[in-house]
Amino acid sequence: MSCHAEASVDLPLAPQAAWDVVMDWNGQSAWMLFTRVWATGQDGQGVGGGVAARTSVGPLGFTDDMVITHWDPPRECTVKHLGTIVRGTGTFAIRAPSAGSNPTGSNPTGSTFVWSEDVIPPLGRLGSTAWPLIRPAFELMMRISLKRLAAVVAR
Numbered sequence: 001m002s003c004h005a006e007a008s009v010d011l012p013l014a015p016q017a018a019w020d021v022v023m024d025w026n027g028q029s030a031w032m033l034f035t036r037v038w039a040t041g042q043d044g045q046g047v048g049g050g051v052a053a054r055t056s057v058g059p060l061g062f063t064d065d066m067v068i069t070h071w072d073p074p075r076e077c078t079v080k081h082l083g084t085i086v087r088g089t090g091t092f093a094i095r096a097p098s099a100g101s102n103p104t105g106s107n108p109t110g111s112t113f114v115w116s117e118d119v120i121p122p123l124g125r126l127g128s129t130a131w132p133l134i135r136p137a138f139e140l141m142m143r144i145s146l147k148r149l150a151a152v153v154a155r
Contacts, residue, residue, distance in 0.1 A: 007142035019074030
């Protein structure tokens with residue numbers, strides 16, 4: 001069973017500039033909470049490209065190997081998590097303001113970065129049953145990471 005989590009942040013960047021920042025795999029290490037990220041295959045570009053992320057707190061951690069399964073710059077990248085701890089897919093999407101967007105909209109001139117994860121929790125049914133308890137903390141960590149991204153962009 002797949003479990004969904006999602007967070008987003010408005011960025012004061014045009015879609016291509018937002019894409020360039022978000023898809024800088026090594027650069028993600030500056031804003032992704034407790035995680036160091038790097039490209040592996042194909043420089044982390046295009047379908048079949050590889051990415052790895054080491055998430056750790058002190059000596060405890062794991063490496064998440066991923067392969068890019070969807071690549072549509074500057075709009076969307078989906079990766080498949082290949083590990084035993086994290087499985088499922090993650091999607092980074094850049095949303096431009098719509099042509100008829102209301103000037104009082106949340107981000108009429110920049111773009112919105114939406115990070116979603118459809119994960120298959122470890123421990124089978126137990127992990128899926130626990131997801132409603134885990135999801136708020138998981139999404140909080142995503143939101144903290146995105147606030148860090150916004151701070152990096154603002155520099």
